[in-house]
Amino acid sequence: MNKIEHIGIAVKSLKNANTLFEKLFGVPHYKVETVETEGVNTSFFKIGENKIELLEATKMDSPIAKFIAKKGEGIHHIAFDVSDIYAEIERLKKEGFTVLNETPKQGADNKLVAFLHPKTTNGVLIELCQEIKG
Numbered sequence: 001m002n003k004i005e006h007i008g009i010a011v012k013s014l015k016n017a018n019t020l021f022e023k024l025f026g027v028p029h030y031k032v033e034t035v036e037t038e039g040v041n042t043s044f045f046k047i048g049e050n051k052i053e054l055l056e057a058t059k060m061d062s063p064i065a066k067f068i069a070k071k072g073e074g075i076h077h078i079a080f081d082v083s084d085i086y087a088e089i090e091r092l093k094k095e096g097f098t099v100l101n102e103t104p105k106q107g108a109d110n111k112l113v114a115f116l117h118p119k120t121t122n123g124v125l126i127e128l129c130q131e132i133k134g
Contacts (some may be wrong), residue, residue, distance in 0.1 A: 003082040005053035005111075007046070010067050010074060013108070014041050014056035021045055021054065029054075033108045037049050037066045040064050042108040053079075053108065077115070079127035088128055092116065104130070 039062025
């Protein structure tokens with residue numbers, strides 16, 4: 001893993017959260033994107049070398065809607081940048097981690113993504129991210 005790519009925060013209202021985090025960070029969000037396959041709207045902030053992704057559910061049965069119903073708003077996941085997501089998935093499986101999607105899928109911000117089950121990572125949902133080149 002190369003670095004922390006972003007921290008994902010589940011929110012009930014992207015509009016309200018964007019206003020709050022713009023005040024907190026002192027900068028506007030730079031991108032809003034919908035990821036239909038995940039039932040989520042996202043908004044990204046760049047803070048120095050780091051990024052924060054806000055996630056708002058677009059469907060009641062989406063992972064974010066379920067997360068908020070169970071735990072409320074808050075940190076949802078930590079994403080790590082990887083050079084070769086396919087090799088990293090295989091490496092982590094061999095190390096005993098449970099990969100939720102063994103075939104990477106299109107995520108927000110021009111990334112291929114895969115997730116590790118929180119039961120194998122001390123309760124933290126881990127996202128692997130690789131930039132889509134081309």
